């Protein structure tokens with residue numbers, strides 16, 4: 001079963017919410033757009049790999065996007081598959097073109113036909129993640145469980161090349177479609193060697209119980225102030241900020257489109273970017289409402305919950 005399902009990563013959610021709410025002159029904007037693009041590419045690669053790994057769900061326990069704390073360090077793993085005798089750690093790489101692993105220099109280069117760029121060596125990365133997970137399991141008396149690790153190449157059209165020891169690369173790296181078979185084979189071999197059968201669900205619950213969520217402080221990272229986040233309801237059709245309240249919905253002055261619930265995205269943006277709670281006055285300002293009653297009605301009909309002590313609304 002899939003014990004933990006992947007959702008859009010929190011830093012990407014924050015970037016997507018912040019970018020349309022910044023002035024086009026904001027100095028950090030180009031970097032934020034570039035980072036959002038990179039993170040979106042990583043996320044879509046992970047979803048492509050999930051498509052294949054999900055085939056293992058009827059047999060094994062799967063956890064997607066794991067963030068754990070070990071020895072004053074945090075580490076992140078794209079996917080963990082807990083099989084009958086062993087655990088598989090899978091890291092996803094989403095590159096287009098040709099990628100070359102150099103086993104002597106421990107270096108990865110990618111060429112898209114024109115530009116060649118260098119990246120952190122994925123085999124070293126996955127070995128480090130495995131090392132952290134091994135320590136984490138040791139501290140929870142689960143250190144006897146063998147761990148395999150794989151680098152999944154998300155795009156089937158990516159050409160994988162190796163310079164130096166080809167077999168070494170082949171042991172860790174494969175296209176995503178190959179990975180489930182690799183996991184099954186490696187697990188079967190542990191069974192043949194007489195490894196103990198795991199209570200995969202229990203091990204999964206232990207990991208899930210301590211799993212956190214990777215977050216990023218946008219304000220620190222991009223030198224942003226809370227006042228840089230501009231208010232207004234954003235048009236879902238044309239992206240224009242500042243829709244007007246009409247009857248029981250919103251109207252865009254630019255493209256004339258009508259939306260019943262465009263304010264819900266704006267409320268989410270506020271809670272994600274500005275503060276975890278919102279008062280009636282803050283809601284009036286952020287949605288551009290003139291009446292207190294309209295703000296109250298909107299908040300009462302939203303999925304948010306009222307906390308009388310702070311006279312504010314927040315998520316469940």
Ligand SMILES: [Zn+2]
Pocket residue numbers: 235236237238239240252253254255256257
């Ligand atoms: Zn519009």
